[in-house]
Amino acid sequence: MTIFGVPTQALFGQLLIGLINGAFYALLSLGLSVIFGLLNIINFAHGAQYMMGAFVAYFALQWTGLGYWPSLLLAPVVVGLFGIVLERTMLKRLYQLDHLYGLLLTFGVALVVQGVFRNQFGSSGLPYTAPAQLTGGYNLGFMFLPTYRAWVVVFSLVVCFATWYVIERTKLGAYLRAATENPTLVQAFGINVPRMITLTYGFGVALAALAGVLAAPIYQVNPLMGADLIIVVFAVVVIGGLGSIMGSIVTGFGLGVIEGFTKVFYPEASNTVIFVIMALVLLVRPAGLFGRAT
Amino acid sequence: MSTLTAPGTSARPVAVEISGTTPIHQIVAFGAMVTLLVLAPFVVYPVFLMKALCFALFACAFNLLVGYVGLLSFGHAAFLGCAGYASAHAAKVWGFAPESAIVFGTLVAAALGVVIGALTIRSRGIYFANITLAFAQMIFFFSLQAKFTGGEDGIQAVPRGTMFGVLDLRQTYTMYFVVLVVFLLGFLVVYRSIHSPFGQVLKAIRENEPRATSLGYQAERYKLIAFVLSATLAGTAGATKALVFQLASLTDVHWTMSGEVVLMTLLGGMGTVFGPVVGAFLVISLEHYLAQIGSWLTIVQGTIFIVCVLTFRRGVIGELGRLLKKPL
Numbered sequence: 001m002t003i004f005g006v007p008t009q010a011l012f013g014q015l016l017i018g019l020i021n022g023a024f025y026a027l028l029s030l031g032l033s034v035i036f037g038l039l040n041i042i043n044f045a046h047g048a049q050y051m052m053g054a055f056v057a058y059f060a061l062q063w064t065g066l067g068y069w070p071s072l073l074l075a076p077v078v079v080g081l082f083g084i085v086l087e088r089t090m091l092k093r094l095y096q097l098d099h100l101y102g103l104l105l106t107f108g109v110a111l112v113v114q115g116v117f118r119n120q121f122g123s124s125g126l127p128y129t130a131p132a133q134l135t136g137g138y139n140l141g142f143m144f145l146p147t148y149r150a151w152v153v154v155f156s157l158v159v160c161f162a163t164w165y166v167i168e169r170t171k172l173g174a175y176l177r178a179a180t181e182n183p184t185l186v187q188a189f190g191i192n193v194p195r196m197i198t199l200t201y202g203f204g205v206a207l208a209a210l211a212g213v214l215a216a217p218i219y220q221v222n223p224l225m226g227a228d229l230i231i232v233v234f235a236v237v238v239i240g241g242l243g244s245i246m247g248s249i250v251t252g253f254g255l256g257v258i259e260g261f262t263k264v265f266y267p268e269a270s271n272t273v274i275f276v277i278m279a280l281v282l283l284v285r286p287a288g289l290f291g292r293a294t
Numbered sequence: 295m296s297t298l299t300a301p302g303t304s305a306r307p308v309a310v311e312i313s314g315t316t317p318i319h320q321i322v323a324f325g326a327m328v329t330l331l332v333l334a335p336f337v338v339y340p341v342f343l344m345k346a347l348c349f350a351l352f353a354c355a356f357n358l359l360v361g362y363v364g365l366l367s368f369g370h371a372a373f374l375g376c377a378g379y380a381s382a383h384a385a386k387v388w389g390f391a392p393e394s395a396i397v398f399g400t401l402v403a404a405a406l407g408v409v410i411g412a413l414t415i416r417s418r419g420i421y422f423a424n425i426t427l428a429f430a431q432m433i434f435f436f437s438l439q440a441k442f443t444g445g446e447d448g449i450q451a452v453p454r455g456t457m458f459g460v461l462d463l464r465q466t467y468t469m470y471f472v473v474l475v476v477f478l479l480g481f482l483v484v485y486r487s488i489h490s491p492f493g494q495v496l497k498a499i500r501e502n503e504p505r506a507t508s509l510g511y512q513a514e515r516y517k518l519i520a521f522v523l524s525a526t527l528a529g530t531a532g533a534t535k536a537l538v539f540q541l542a543s544l545t546d547v548h549w550t551m552s553g554e555v556v557l558m559t560l561l562g563g564m565g566t567v568f569g570p571v572v573g574a575f576l577v578i579s580l581e582h583y584l585a586q587i588g589s590w591l592t593i594v595q596g597t598i599f600i601v602c603v604l605t606f607r608r609g610v611i612g613e614l615g616r617l618l619k620k621p622l
Contacts, residue, residue, distance in 0.1 A: 042420050093604060099420055100366045101603050104560065107553060108599025115593035231549060235428040242421065268439060275432035279413055282425065286416055 006264050012143040014260040020149055020218065022256020023156035024211050028233040029240060029248040030160055031207035034167070037180045037243040038200045041091070041102030046233070047226025048113040049205045052079045053212025054221045055117065058128055068131040068213075075213045076206035083205030087198050110227075117223035125220030152214050159210065160249045167245055176200065180243075235278045241291020251289060316489070319620045323568055331474055340470045341538070346578040347477040348535040353558040353570030354484045355527035360556075361565030362488055363520045364500035368423040368552050369430025370528055372410070375547030376433060377403040377529030382449040382542035383442055392455045392463055396476070396533040403529020404522060406433075411521035415514055427549060434547045448543030452536060469538060476534050480527050485567060487523060496520055557595055560602050563609025568622050572610050 002008065028046060035043045043049075056078050057071035066074065086109065094101045129135075130148040137146040167173035179186045179193050187193040212226070219225055236255055240247030255274050263270040281289060334343055352374055360366050381399030384390040390398060414425045437443045444450070454463035463469045487493050498506040499513045507513050536542040545551065554577065562573020577595075584591045602609065608616060615622040 036420075040420075042424060090600070090604060097607075100423060101607070103366075103368075103420060103423055104556065105600060105603040107556075108596040108603065111553075111592045111596025111599065113596075115590065115596060119590065119593070231427060231431045234424050235431070238421070238424055238428060242424075271435040271439070272432050275428050275435075278425070278428050279432075282413055282417075 004265070008142055011261075011264055014264045015257060016143070016145070016149060016260075017263070018257040018260020019153045019253065020256070021259060022253035023153050024215060024229070024252075025233055025236045025256050026160050026249050026252025027156050027207055027211040027214075028230070029237045029252050030163060030245065031204040031211075032233065032237050033240075033243050033245055033248045034163070034207070035201055035204035036237075037245075038176065038197055039091070039095075039102070040099045041094075041106065042234070042242075043201075043204065044103055044106040044230070045086075045109040045113065046106075046205075046208050047228075047230030048110040049079055049083065049208040050212040050215070050226040050229070051117065051221075051223060052082065052113065053209025054128070054216040054225065055212075055223075056209065057213045057216050058126055058221045061128070068134075068217075071213050072210070076209045079209035079212075080202040080206035084198055084202040086205075087201040091201065092194070092197075110230075114223055114227060121223055123222070123224060125222040125225075128216040128221050130217035148217060152218070156211070156214065157253075159207070160252075163207070164245050164249065232274055235274050237288075239274075239278050239281050239288055241288025244288065244290040247288060247290025317620070319618070320567065320622065323622055327568065327571065328478065331477075335467060335470045340466050342578070342582060344470055344473045344538045345535070346575045347473050348531045348538065349555070349558065349578055350571040350574035351477045351480045351534075352528050352531040353555055353562065353574045354481055355524045355531065356555045357559045357564060357566075357570040358484050358487065358527070359520060359524040360559060361569075362493060362496045362500060363517055365418070365517065365521070366423045366556070367426040367521075367524075368549070368556070369410070369426035369428070369433075370524075370555050371547050371549060371551035372430040372433040373403040373406060373525040373528035374532035374535070374551060374555075375437060375542070375544075376406055377532035378536035378542040378546050379437065379443050379449065381533035382452040382536040385455060385537065386449060386452045387442075391459070392457045392472075392537055395455075395537065396530065399533025399536065400526055400529045403532065404526040407522040407525025407529075408518075411518050411525065415518045415521055427552065430547070430549060430552055434544070434549070437544060437547045443542070443544075446544065448541055449536075450541055452540040452542065454537050454540060463537065473534055473538060476530060480530055481571070483523075483527065487520075488567070492516070492519075554595075557599060557602075559609075560607075561598060561609055563612030563615070563622075566609065566611040566615060566622055569609050569611035576610070 028050060032043055032046055035041065035046075053075040056075035057068070060066040060071045060074055061068075090105060090109075091102060094105060134148040134151050137144055138150075139145075167176060175186065175191055176196065179191070179196055183193050208226075215225065236251055237248065239255065240251035255277065258277070259270060259273055262273040269276070285291075331343075331347070352370070355373075356367065356370050377399035379399075380402035381390075381395040384398045385392060385395040410426065410429050414422060414429065417425055438445060442449075454469060456462050457472060461468050461472060463472060488496075495506065495511050495516050498509075499511070499516055503513050532546060535546070558573035558577045559570050560573070561576055562571065563569025580594065581591060584594060606613070611622050
């Protein structure tokens with residue numbers, strides 16, 4: 001069976017790969033958006049923190065025998081704490097300055113972290129196997145669906161929408177949104193805004209680490225796994241609109257799928273399609289699809 | 295609203311700057327720089343110096359944008375790399391003379407600057423950084439896949455040729471002095487732009503864009519001209535570099551190169567005249583001496599970034615200028 005001259009097998013295969021990539025784009029750009037919303041900085045270390053998440057899972061397995069499931073909780077906590085220390089010791093000194101200094105600082109952090117890991121582990125990938133419950137797959141008739149990949153898509157969707165729910169529909173999220181609008185006023189109402197900023201940064205970083213653990217069985221654990229990915233995610237964030245939660249989720253998955261289909265119909269453009277879309281979106285809507293004024 | 299230039303320098307002016315007169319200490323500093331650069335190749339390895347000069351011009355071009363318009367581009371490697379490919383291709387495949395190859399590379403970068411500038415100039419701050427980075431990455435993938443760039447191999451064995459029919463660039467010292475002249479011309483273009491009515495408008499836009507607009511200046515047009523000028527000079531640096539090393543490769547279009555020029559400018563001093571030159575020489579020396587220990591280089595670079603941002607935002611020349619109470 002073929003659609004537009006392409007076998008359905010290949011089409012659905014690429015659709016699945018697109019959804020997987022989209023899941024990572026969504027998780028990473030969601031973390032970036034949460035951080036940007038409150039701190040007004042672009043966290044350039046996000047790719048490095050994603051990589052750290054994968055490495056925490058790897059270390060946990062190698063040193064203590066802790067498997068995938070505990071790592072899914074452990075890695076975000078450990079890397080999130082790293083983020084909190086980073087925010088308390090360095091980032092908080094920069095809030096009075098131009099926000100670009102935050103970008104430069106986190107860029108430096110990314111270089112150091114990636115350099116240290118590359119020194120220790122080289123540039124080749126370290127294998128990490130998926131847990132036994134998630135190996136194998138289902139034959140859906142028109143395509144073969146590996147269980148682990150289905151799990152990644154479903155789980156990241158759940159995490160994304162849980163985050164959206166907390167921010168848009170709960171009291172905690174209301175404080176967060178209020179502090180995004182006017183931190184001084186929120187602080188005057190007795191909310192500890194500096195602590196909220198610290199925890200928000202930690203949470204955004206934890207999301208990156210979670211994506212890292214999810215990626216480990218698919219892409220292997222590699223010191224540079226986040227270095228190039230993060231630039232694509234920056235483009236995704238620009239398309240969705242910086243700081244928009246729903247924008248990150250929708251454009252993350254959407255662009256993953258578009259990229260997947262581009263691989264089928266016009267493979268040469270698959271690396272650049274997201275950047276082309278970004279240029280087009282900027283022409284029509286400079287603030288991004290879901291963003292408010294720049 | 296804080297700006298990206300050295301905090302404090304604009305708040306308390308140390309010397310009144312009047313367009314049209316060049317302060318004597320800057321003439322002295324320029325003379326010292328030229329003297330050092332003329333004598334240097336007889337003491338230091340000339341190829342190393344040529345590399346540093348190309349990057350110094352690249353950093354000066356970048357500084358024009360970040361230091362005087364307050365726009366941080368994280369995609370300047372696109373202009374350096376594209377001009378390199380264009381000049382290498384022109385010299386090798388089309389048999390252009392070196393001067394035409396450099397001019398052609400520069401024009402390609404200028405054209406690319408017009409396109410990217412027109413699309414990005416409306417955004418500011420972090421948005422601008424992000425969007426320029428994404429465009430540069432697009433150029434990177436294009437360079438990776440296009441036929442004429444040679445993909446992973448790049449364009450190798452580019453002939454240096456004979457400039458104006460008389461200067462044999464295969465002679466290392468001839469090549470060096472050609473590079474020096476190109477660098478000095480670029481440096482003076484930047485200097486002249488900054489210290490002109492045009493430069494004053496740019497600074498006004500940096501300090502307070504709505505005010506500049508209300509005074510009747512079309513801020514976007516000024517910013518676009520500055521962006522294209524910066525891209526053009528970055529292109530001159532890239533085109534010259536391709537001839538010096540007889541190579542145009544993916545390294546020059548990769549985003550790490552964009553990061554490196556930010557580092558050079560930050561370390562030397564954003565918004566200072568001589569800072570980018572000093573920064574470029576420092577970073578290139580660092581790379582030269584740390585080359586043996588491989589991935590330590592990125593750790594050292596990252597650490598410099600962190601230290602500069604946290605404690606040393608004026609950079610080497612910015613701090614020096616503050617101590618001497620004279621803007622350098």
